[in-house]
Amino acid sequence: MADYSWPEADRRALIGSRPARLDGPVKSTGFAKYPSDQNPSGLLAAKILTCPHAHARIVGIDTSAAEAMPGVRVVHVIQGEGAEIQWAGDEVAAVAAVTEEVARDAVRAIRVDYEVLPHFVTEENRDGAPDARAAGERAEGDPDAAFAAAHRTVERTLGMPQMAHMCLEPHGQVCSWDGDELEVHASTQAVSTLAGQFATELGVPASQVRIRTEYMGGGFGSKFSPDRWGIVGAELARKAGAPVKLFLERDQEVTVAGSRPSAFARIRAAADEQGRLVAWDSDSWGSGGLPGTGQTPLPYVFSRLPNRRLRHTSVPTNLAGSRAWRAPNHPQACFLTMAVLDDLADELGLDPIDFLDRNLDLTGRADTYREQLAIAGEMASWKERWQPRGRTREGAVHRGLGVSVHTWGGRGHSSNCDVTVHPDGAVEARIGSQDIGTGTRTIVAQVLAETFGLELHEVRVSLGDNVYPQSGPSGGSSTVGGVTASTRRAAQDALREVLVHVAPRLGAEPEQLVAGGGRVFVDGDASRGMSWREAAAQIGGAPISVQGRNPGPGRLISSGVGGVQIAEVEVDVETGVVRVERMIAVQDCGLVINRRLAESQVYGGLIMGVGYALYEEWIPDPVSGRLLNADMEFYKLAGLVDVGSLEVHMMTGPGYDERGVIGLGEPPVISPGAAISNAVANAIGVRVPYLPLTPDRVLDALAGRGGPA
Amino acid sequence: MTDDAKRSGLSRRSFLCSGAAGALSGGLAAGLLPGDAAGAAAVTDAEAPDTVGPGPVEIELEVNGATRRLAVEPRVTLLDGLRDRLDVTGPKRVCDRGTCGACTVLEDGRPIYACSRLMIESAGRSITTVEGLGSPDAMHDVQQAFVENDAQQCGYCTPGFVVATAALLARHPAPSEQEIEAGLGGNLCRCGTYKGIRAVVEGAGGGGVSGG
Numbered sequence: 002m003a004d005y006s007w008p009e010a011d012r013r014a015l016i017g018s019r020p021a022r023l024d025g026p027v028k029s030t031g032f033a034k035y036p037s038d039q040n041p042s043g044l045l046a047a048k049i050l051t052c053p054h055a056h057a058r059i060v061g062i063d064t065s066a067a068e069a070m071p072g073v074r075v076v077h078v079i080q081g082e083g084a085e086i087q088w089a090g091d092e093v094a095a096v097a098a099v100t101e102e103v104a105r106d107a108v109r110a111i112r113v114d115y116e117v118l119p120h121f122v123t124e125e126n127r128d129g130a131p132d133a134r135a136a137g138e139r140a141e142g143d144p145d146a147a148f149a150a151a152h153r154t155v156e157r158t159l160g161m162p163q164m165a166h167m168c169l170e171p172h173g174q175v176c177s178w179d180g181d182e183l184e185v186h187a188s189t190q191a192v193s194t195l196a197g198q199f200a201t202e203l204g205v206p207a208s209q210v211r212i213r214t215e216y217m218g219g220g221f222g223s224k225f226s227p228d229r230w231g232i233v234g235a236e237l238a239r240k241a242g243a244p245v246k247l248f249l250e251r252d253q254e255v256t257v258a259g260s261r262p263s264a265f266a267r268i269r270a271a272a273d274e275q276g277r278l279v280a281w282d283s284d285s286w287g288s289g290g291l292p293g294t295g296q297t298p299l300p301y302v303f304s305r306l307p308n309r310r311l312r313h314t315s316v317p318t319n320l321a322g323s324r325a326w327r328a329p330n331h332p333q334a335c336f337l338t339m340a341v342l343d344d345l346a347d348e349l350g351l352d353p354i355d356f357l358d359r360n361l362d363l364t365g366r367a368d369t370y371r372e373q374l375a376i377a378g379e380m381a382s383w384k385e386r387w388q389p390r391g392r393t394r395e396g397a398v399h400r401g402l403g404v405s406v407h408t409w410g411g412r413g414h415s416s417n418c419d420v421t422v423h424p425d426g427a428v429e430a431r432i433g434s435q436d437i438g439t440g441t442r443t444i445v446a447q448v449l450a451e452t453f454g455l456e457l458h459e460v461r462v463s464l465g466d467n468v469y470p471q472s473g474p475s476g477g478s479s480t481v482g483g484v485t486a487s488t489r490r491a492a493q494d495a496l497r498e499v500l501v502h503v504a505p506r507l508g509a510e511p512e513q514l515v516a517g518g519g520r521v522f523v524d525g526d527a528s529r530g531m532s533w534r535e536a537a538a539q540i541g542g543a544p545i546s547v548q549g550r551n552p553g554p555g556r557l558i559s560s561g562v563g564g565v566q567i568a569e570v571e572v573d574v575e576t577g578v579v580r581v582e583r584m585i586a587v588q589d590c591g592l593v594i595n596r597r598l599a600e601s602q603v604y605g606g607l608i609m610g611v612g613y614a615l616y617e618e619w620i621p622d623p624v625s626g627r628l629l630n631a632d633m634e635f636y637k638l639a640g641l642v643d644v645g646s647l648e649v650h651m652m653t654g655p656g657y658d659e660r661g662v663i664g665l666g667e668p669p670v671i672s673p674g675a676a677i678s679n680a681v682a683n684a685i686g687v688r689v690p691y692l693p694l695t696p697d698r699v700l701d702a703l704a705g706r707g708g709p710a
Numbered sequence: 711m712t713d714d715a716k717r718s719g720l721s722r723r724s725f726l727c728s729g730a731a732g733a734l735s736g737g738l739a740a741g742l743l744p745g746d747a748a749g750a751a752a753v754t755d756a757e758a759p760d761t762v763g764p765g766p767v768e769i770e771l772e773v774n775g776a777t778r779r780l781a782v783e784p785r786v787t788l789l790d791g792l793r794d795r796l797d798v799t800g801p802k803r804v805c806d807r808g809t810c811g812a813c814t815v816l817e818d819g820r821p822i823y824a825c826s827r828l829m830i831e832s833a834g835r836s837i838t839t840v841e842g843l844g845s846p847d848a849m850h851d852v853q854q855a856f857v858e859n860d861a862q863q864c865g866y867c868t869p870g871f872v873v874a875t876a877a878l879l880a881r882h883p884a885p886s887e888q889e890i891e892a893g894l895g896g897n898l899c900r901c902g903t904y905k906g907i908r909a910v911v912e913g914a915g916g917g918g919v920s921g922g
């Protein structure tokens with residue numbers, strides 16, 4: 002059995018270095034063609050008519066005026082008479098026309114009569130919820146006795162609302178038929194699995210569906226399926242006999258194309274005189290739209306806490322169903338847990354880092370967290386600068402520090418990769434994965450070039466197309482482990498085949514040979530070798546092509562990481578405005594392939610985290626059932642000047658590298674909400690019980706009011 | 711941003727909004743409708759608003775150095791005209807409402823939101839999109855700096871940021887914090903690339919990055 006492994010640290014030329022992303026130049030010049038940029042000849046534009054009511058039944062639909070409009074090619078009813086609509090924004094009909102403007106006119110000309118039904122969209126107060134249902138209760142140990150014996154107990158009601166994915170490239174695709182073969186340029190996180198889903202819905206064999214996604218403008222967990230608009234787009238194209246572009250308008254994107262479930266909880270937590278956690282009781286609820294939500298994993302990270310009781314209520318609402326949002330469930334569980342622990346530390350009169358440290362044996366990776374807390378504390382000068390709550394102020398401006406810890410799995414997904422070595426020395430990898438902005442193309446090239454001892458520009462990577470070997474959807478930080486493992490196995494196997502051909506020429510055994518610096522040579526005697534080109538020429542006339550797979554043998558990947566973040570904020574207690582001054586992230590992810598891209602992932606997580614900590618939320622109108630902020634003006638993302646200074650420390654080297662590759666997309670986005678909320682509590686002396694930390698919520702908390710019911 | 715706007719404390723975002731509205735008469739009054747169409751839209755009364763459309767109007771404009779002629783309905787935005795009619799897809803449509811900056815292009819050297827301008831308003835003017843600044847083989851300094859500082863992930867916000875950054879640095883080679891806020895505060899990124907973008911802008915003073 003071949004030995005699959007990563008090169009030792011002193012033999013790595015590219016792995017762990019900082020090469021720039023390979024598709025940087027095409028992106029920064031605007032030459033990269035995204036799915037939404039595809040303009041095949043004869044293209045029609047499609048628009049969707051959505052339902053304005055949160056709950057309604059369609060009693061009549063008249064498309065005749067739209068059909069009669071010049072330039073309209075197809076009008077397609079998605080949900081007709083009798084259909085019950087369960088959220089505002091649900092798709093009712095679609096139009097394909099010669100231009101976007103005509104398609105919009107036609108959509109407006111469709112007349113739909115609705116019987117409006119009662120709706121419910123505000124789950125923050127679950128008492129009014131018509132369909133709330135118990136969704137799990139469990140207990141371990143003896144919480145009642147533990148609370149009775151505890152030294153200090155805190156009780157809090159906390160929460161965070163539903164929020165949007167807000168991918169900048171909206172969901173959608175361009176569909177073109179050639180006979181009964183369909184080609185879809187899709188903005189997707191799942192190139193290899195999409196074809197089967199299109200095929201089932203459209204009644205064609207999956208072998209006749211081609212999916213292409215060379216570039217795409219962000220997914221964050223919301224782009225795994227064709228969605229209804231994908232199928233409708235393909236149907237419109239089939240009926241029109243012409244390619245059809247259908248991308249959601251921004252208001253539709255915000256309303257139906259992805260949200261993170263809300264999470265609320267009434268929590269009691271208790272500690273003994275030594276500051277050790279002894280009891281936990283949480284009564285949580287939340288909504289992910291019509292399906293409600295499952296149990297939030299509480300208490301987060303400190304999951305070995307003895308004596309706990311958990312209850313959960315799922316609250317369905319008349320809002321579009323939630324989707325996996327970067328690190329599903331974790332940001333919510335992290336905020337709910339870390340806020341309560343921070344308040345408990347305050348109650349005990351303990352520095353929160355000290356308090357967390359005393360309880361690390363209740364976590365799954367005490368040593369990692371201990372090391373990370375020390376490093377993060379050092380970076381923040383925590384010991385010198387941290388003060389108990391509400392002590393650091395200059396006039397109206399109060400300053401505070403907050404800390405949080407998080408965890409994630411990140412094991413590589415299933416992935417196949419074909420590596421081919423040509424007799425002229427050309428090396429290429431083909432993999433049915435996708436680069437969603439994380440740098441997948443670049444890290445596959447690094448693994449390939451490293452294995453063959455070549456420069457990054459000397460290898461070629463093809464991805465983003467389902468004609469290549471299947472590779473899993475990019476979700477849950479599973480891509481980097483999957484694609485690097487399959488690529489490394491294929492590359493190592495292909496190299497061994499080359500070495501078998503080369504060995505006789507060098508009078509050596511294949512096992513004695515290595516590739517490096519553009520040459521193949523006897524390990525330890527570089528003079529006995531030849532250039533890579535010469536080596537490749539030894540394979541004969543036909544290329545060598547090998548498929549590598551994940552999972553597979555060898556120690557290339559693993560899972561399970563920890564991270565610590567510290568936030569520093571300023572709060573103006575007269576206006577309630579919170580400013581993030583500084584964010585510090587200490588993170589491990591096993592063996593880092595590309596430090597520059599890894600750091601970018603963490604910076605990106607911190608920035609997205611500042612967004613949901615301070616600004617981002619869906620605001621449903623209880624009266625109309627519609628979102629009040631389905632745009633980018635009132636659904637506010639963090640901007641360049643909102644994020645303060647950001648510092649990242651990656652845990653690498655001995656103790657981390659030998660764990661192999663572990664995913665990194667999710668972990669850094671988990672802690673910011675908790676760390677920033679804790680920093681605000683430290684600054685103003687009271688807990689703002691609700692995210693995002695908008696000025697009204699801060700002022701309410703200062704006035705002793707507010708919080709979720 | 712003009713000095714006036716700066717003095718009045720307008721951010722680029724609010725300035726562009728007011729600029730777009732204010733320019734409605736400006737673009738047409740400039741008499742930029744070539745040939746017969748110009749006659750149809752001739753101004754007969756200085757006080758009366760110009761009237762064109764609702765049918766397609768013939769216009770001519772320069773896009774990345776090439777003269778382009780086309781007929782567009784007055785309601786078509788510059789952004790949709792570029793993307794849908796001229797296949798110039800560097801500028802992206804994200805918010806379509808003047809909030810996110812993904813559609814930023816230069817009009818006669820000045821950054822504007824292409825989603826918030828009608829294409830006929832740009833008649834006779836010169837439009838430079840991100841593709842017009844450089845190409846993968848011959849990148850503009852700002853584009854090169856975006857690559858080197860990893861100031862892009864998915865890259866969908868990048869064309870707008872690159873154009874806005876080039877415009878900012880052309881005006882202020884070593885911008886102050888206020889100038890950065892005014893120049894880039896009207897662009898948004900979802901992937902979180904601000905650390906790299908800040909490095910591009912702050913490295914500009916000494917790093918050989920120049921604007922325009």
Ligand code: FES
Nearest residue numbers: 806809810811825
């Ligand atoms: S698309 Fe023009 S500002 Fe957002």
Ligand code: FES
Nearest residue numbers: 863865899900901
């Ligand atoms: S790089 Fe993805 S939105 Fe900015």
